[in-house]
Amino acid sequence: MSKTANPISRTWQQIQQRYSANRNYWIGVGIVVGLVLLNVVPFVIVVLSSFRASGTNLWADFTLQNWVLFVENSGPVIVNTFVFAGGSAILTTVFAGGIAWVVARTDAPFRRLYYFTLFLVFFYPPVVIETVWVRLLGDNGLYPALVGLDSFHIYSMAGMITVQSIRMLPIGMILLIPLFKSIDKTLEDAARTSGAGLLQTVRYITGPLLIPGMAVVFVFSFLISLESFRVPLIIGLPAEIPVLAIEVYQSTNTPPVEYGFAMAQAVFLVGVSLPLLYLYKRLLGRTNQYVTVSGEGFVADNVETGPWKYVYSAVAGIFIFFTVVVPGLFMVYNSLLPYYMPPHIMPLEQIVSSFSLDGYRALFENSELLSAAKNSFLVAFISAFLLTGTGIVLAWVVNKSDIRFKKLIDYLAFFPIGIPAVSLALAMMVLYLRFLDFIPIYGTLGIFLVAFYIKYIPSNVRTMETAVLQVDKSLIEAGSVAGASVSRSIYSLLVPIIFNLTRISWILSFSFIAMEMPIVMMLRSPETPMVSSMLYRISNQASSGAETYAFGVCITVLFVAVVLLLHTTKYKRFNLFRW
Numbered sequence: 001m002s003k004t005a006n007p008i009s010r011t012w013q014q015i016q017q018r019y020s021a022n023r024n025y026w027i028g029v030g031i032v033v034g035l036v037l038l039n040v041v042p043f044v045i046v047v048l049s050s051f052r053a054s055g056t057n058l059w060a061d062f063t064l065q066n067w068v069l070f071v072e073n074s075g076p077v078i079v080n081t082f083v084f085a086g087g088s089a090i091l092t093t094v095f096a097g098g099i100a101w102v103v104a105r106t107d108a109p110f111r112r113l114y115y116f117t118l119f120l121v122f123f124y125p126p127v128v129i130e131t132v133w134v135r136l137l138g139d140n141g142l143y144p145a146l147v148g149l150d151s152f153h154i155y156s157m158a159g160m161i162t163v164q165s166i167r168m169l170p171i172g173m174i175l176l177i178p179l180f181k182s183i184d185k186t187l188e189d190a191a192r193t194s195g196a197g198l199l200q201t202v203r204y205i206t207g208p209l210l211i212p213g214m215a216v217v218f219v220f221s222f223l224i225s226l227e228s229f230r231v232p233l234i235i236g237l238p239a240e241i242p243v244l245a246i247e248v249y250q251s252t253n254t255p256p257v258e259y260g261f262a263m264a265q266a267v268f269l270v271g272v273s274l275p276l277l278y279l280y281k282r283l284l285g286r287t288n289q290y291v292t293v294s295g296e297g298f299v300a301d302n303v304e305t306g307p308w309k310y311v312y313s314a315v316a317g318i319f320i321f322f323t324v325v326v327p328g329l330f331m332v333y334n335s336l337l338p339y340y341m342p343p344h345i346m347p348l349e350q351i352v353s354s355f356s357l358d359g360y361r362a363l364f365e366n367s368e369l370l371s372a373a374k375n376s377f378l379v380a381f382i383s384a385f386l387l388t389g390t391g392i393v394l395a396w397v398v399n400k401s402d403i404r405f406k407k408l409i410d411y412l413a414f415f416p417i418g419i420p421a422v423s424l425a426l427a428m429m430v431l432y433l434r435f436l437d438f439i440p441i442y443g444t445l446g447i448f449l450v451a452f453y454i455k456y457i458p459s460n461v462r463t464m465e466t467a468v469l470q471v472d473k474s475l476i477e478a479g480s481v482a483g484a485s486v487s488r489s490i491y492s493l494l495v496p497i498i499f500n501l502t503r504i505s506w507i508l509s510f511s512f513i514a515m516e517m518p519i520v521m522m523l524r525s526p527e528t529p530m531v532s533s534m535l536y537r538i539s540n541q542a543s544s545g546a547e548t549y550a551f552g553v554c555i556t557v558l559f560v561a562v563v564l565l566l567h568t569t570k571y572k573r574f575n576l577f578r579w
Contacts, residue, residue, distance in 0.1 A: 028404035031397065035412035038454055042427030043270060043419055049430050050267045053260035058434045066260035074247075074265065081243040084160055084232070085225035091165035092221040093214055096172025099316055103173070104180035107302045108313035115177075118170045120324050122508075123559040124331070126517045127535040128552030130234035132327045133163045135334070140342045142330075143322070155239035164231045166323045168224060172217045179213035212283055219280045223273060227420030229518035233536070244269050248422040249521060252429075259426075266423035277418035328556065335359050335549035359546025360554075369538070369551055372529035377558075379445055379530075380514035383452045384506045390453075391460030391505055392494065395468040398461075410461075417458040424455055425522030443525040451523065452513045459512075463505040467498035507563050514559070531555065 050067065054060040099118070103111045124132075136143050138154040153159060232243045242250075244265055251262035305312060334340065336355045343351065363369060397403050398410045416424070428451050432442040441447050471494060478493075495502060517532040524533045539548050 024401075024403045028406070028409065031394075031403070031409050032405050032412065035409065035415075039412055039415045039457070042424060042431055042454065043415075045430050045435070046263055046266050046270070046423055046427045049426075050260065050263035053263050053430075056257050056259065058259055058430050063260070066264040069258075069261050070264040070268065074244075074268070077242050077244055077247055078268075080157070080236075080241055081226065081245075083157060084164070084228070084236075084241075084243055085222045087157070087161035088164040088168065088225040088228070089218045089221035091161060092168045092172045093218045095165060095169050095319075096176055096217055097210070097214060099169070099319070100173050100176035100180050102312050102316040104177045105183070105302060106305050106309055106312050108305070108309040108316065110313055110317060114316055114320050115173075117320055117324055118173060120328060120556075120560075121167060121170050122511050122515075123556050123563070124328065125535060125552045125555045126230045126515055126532045127234060127539050128331060128548060128555075129167075129327060130163065130230055131539060131548070132330050132334070133159075133166075134235065135340060135342075136327065136330060137162070140345060142326075142342065142344055145344045155235060157241055159239075160231050160235050160241065163235060164225055164228055165221075167231065168221050169323070171224070172221060175217050175220065176210075176213055179210065183209055216280065216283045219276055219283060223276050223280065223417070226273060226276075227269065227422065227518070229421065229521070233517075233521075245420060245422045245518065248426065249518070252426070252522065262426060263430075266420070266426050269420045270418065270423050273420060274418040277414075281414070331549050331552050331556070335546055335553050338546060340545065356546075359548075359550035362547045363550045363554065366547065368529055369534055369547075372531050372534040373551075373555070375445060375528060376514045376531040379448050379452065380510045383449055383456070383513050384509040386449075386453055387456050387460040387509045388464070388502055388506045390457060391464035392468070392498070392502065394457075394461045395464040396494070399465060399468050400471070413461045414458045416454050419455075421455060421516070421518035422522060424451060425519045428519075428523060442523075443527060445528055447523050448519065448528070448530070451519045452516065455516075455519065456509055456512065460505050460509060463501060463508070464498070467501035468494075471497055503566050507566055510562070511559060 049058065051062055051064070052059050053066065054063060099114070102108050103115050134154050135141060137152040137159060141152060141154070144152045154163075227245055228243075229245050229249070232241070232246045233249070236243060237246060248262045248265045248269070251258045251265065333343070336357070336359070337351070338354060338356070338358065341351050341354065394409065394413050398406050398413075403409075419427075428447055429442070432439060432447060441450065514531065517536075520530045520532045521536070524530060535548060535551065538551075
């Protein structure tokens with residue numbers, strides 16, 4: 001017995017010694033393999049399926065017919081997609097640039113209020129807020145009436161671009177404000193001293209410094225609009241303005257189902273997104289060449305605009321009021337009415353007499369809606385924790401550890417941002433129905449957890465990277481010397497220090513996932529109702545208008561309450577991070 005045990009024991013010891021000597025190498029290999037399986041394999045599956053899927057069969061004989069159909073039939077759809085994405089990106093960049101300048105660079109009053117108010121856009125639920133914009137800008141709409149127009153024709157490309165750009169405004173502002181704050185005020189003061197006016201200073205000093213950052217916002221907004229689903233579904237589909245994301249959805253959900261054609265469309269979307277992703281990373285790196293933060297002499301202060309500060313504040317305030325505040329109030333207004341009553345047309349007495357809480361009563365009596373809310377919040381809650389934890393670990397591995405293959409790990413972690421949501425959902429469908437059918441998660445909440453985890457890894461890694469770069473790795477090394485494991489050191493030493501950004505990462509993940517629409521619409525089942533799919537279903541029922549808006553109001557209030565709770569939470573009181 002001992003004779004056979006000794007060789008086995010020696011072999012095991014050799015394996016342990018070899019692993020210990022090359023631990024960083026093998027950990028790097030493990031992370032790379034895990035990220036490839038999680039992030040790259042689904043994309044490969046979609047590409048292969050575009051040559052194998054036929055009709056309702058996800059994996060048939062090899063064929064080029066799907067690509068032939070795509071080339072013959074997708075020209076107008078591709079044009080619509082690029083016009084929609086390009087127009088939305090331009091308008092978002094203009095809006096975000098103006099608001100970010102007022103908030104970050106001027107001495108205008110109420111800047112902080114404007115900044116936080118804009119984030120309400122994140123918490124307005126899908127479908128509901130799009131239908132609000134239809135009523136604000138469409139026939140008998142409030143806004144066209146205010147400016148003397150009969151109608152804005154919301155069901156048009158211009159309407160789609162307008163609503164999409166407003167929806168993306170907070171993202172553009174988040175990207176631009178740090179750039180505005182990094183501009184050295186002494187450069188602008190020097191220009192003023194030499195006799196340059198405000199416009200000349202912006203043209204020759206501030207403008208050139210901002211061009212790379214504005215380009216980043218444009219490319220990122222273009223990427224998001226390319227895969228946008230909500231606005232094209234609610235506004236574009238009734239107007240018969242198809243874009244690729246909706247065509248993929250239609251091909252898989254409307255008879256006759258054509259999975260192969262959908263796969264070809266999804267691959268084309270990825271093929272357009274990946275070069276844009278590369279361009280985005282290049283532009284992001286190029287912004288470092290224009291940084292003016294350089295130790296001594298740097299002054300990051302607001303520009304004194306004199307009496308104009310009140311004008312800038314008024315313009316920004318009016319814009320935010322009509323694009324953020326009024327839609328929220330309009331959602332509340334419609335939740336109290338049995339049917340739509342244009343406030344600028346109907347008599348005030350009739351409107352007031354029609355107010356009721358019937359929509360809210362119907363909401364709390366609707367078990368399907370309550371089940372959908374529970375499912376969405378549960379998936380968002382779990383996913384947010386998983387993603388935030390992964391973001392901390394991968395950000396530390398890439399920026400502070402000695403683990404091998406760090407650059408490859410960084411690229412693999414960022415890769416899913418180039419995969420549109422509808423393409424990712426198709427990949428999940430094929431993967432878990434055809435190749436991993438022995439893992440019974442399709443048709444359960446588990447499939448949403450996997451899909452959301454893949455989709456939001458990049459944003460979480462980037463968010464936590466900012467915090468991790470501020471921490472010296474000697475802290476973790478000190479924990480290791482004291483006998484703590486790396487994971488214990490990270491959670492006990494690193495997380496308390498970076499808790500503020502950890503909290504922000506969790507909030508953003510929770511908000512985006514709970515409101516996610518394309519993945520939910522593609523992977524939903526009768527057993528797994530989710531908020532966005534239920535809202536879309538009941539919004540198409542003429543008798544449930546008040547109920548739809550009441551649901552939207554409740555979801556928004558719940559989101560704001562969760563965010564305020566987390567925003568006021570200190571680390572020592574946040575027991576979910578303690579053990």
